[in-house]
């Protein structure tokens with residue numbers, strides 16, 4: 134079984150490698166949504182689009198993982214979605230962790246900036262989105278972006294297995 138992840142982001146590819154008992158490759162595909170999704174709906178759509186594009190790359194299973202933000206009454210939250218598409222056309226979805234973003238970070242996003250570069254500026258580091266992620270920074274390293282995505286991948290894989298019975 135060949136599995137393709139619709140991204141070249143190492144944090145996403147690592148998450149899938151850690152959960153799937155098959156070879157995993159990453160291919161950059163279009164998410165079909167804004168670079169910075171701004172709702173659960175848009176973030177989920179991005180994950181589905183990535184999964185469907187990934188499965189066309191000669192794979193049995195395509196996985197799409199998408200990070201976004203969602204506005205709640207008390208501020209802006211990080212949100213995460215994943216999708217698994219089979220070459221037969223089935224699609225499974227699952228959502229992951231949410232966590233409030235500091236006011237300064239939220240303000241930059243409302244100004245049209247993307248979270249990745251904002252996090253790099255906020256932490257004076259580089260490539261945060263490919264490493265621990267915003268979730269790693271704001272949990273003091275207790276949970277990193279790849280581990281957070283593993284929960285989503287497990288929910289996708291588990292649903293696939295349940296429906297394959």
Ligand SMILES: O=P(O)(O)OP(=O)(O)OP(=O)(O)OC[C@H]1O[C@@H](n2cnc3c(O)ncnc32)[C@H](O)[C@@H]1O
Pocket residue numbers: 139140141142145168169170198199200201247248249250252261262263265266267268269278
């Ligand atoms: O190459 P791709 O797969 O697009 O990976 P990405 O890091 O851009 O990830 P997303 O498109 O899923 O995320 C949308 C934006 O939010 C950023 N982002 C999402 N979650 C993040 C996190 O935990 N830490 C830092 N940036 C994050 C990300 O860098 C993008 O700017």
Ligand SMILES: [Mg+2]
Pocket residue numbers: 168
């Ligand atoms: Mg992106």
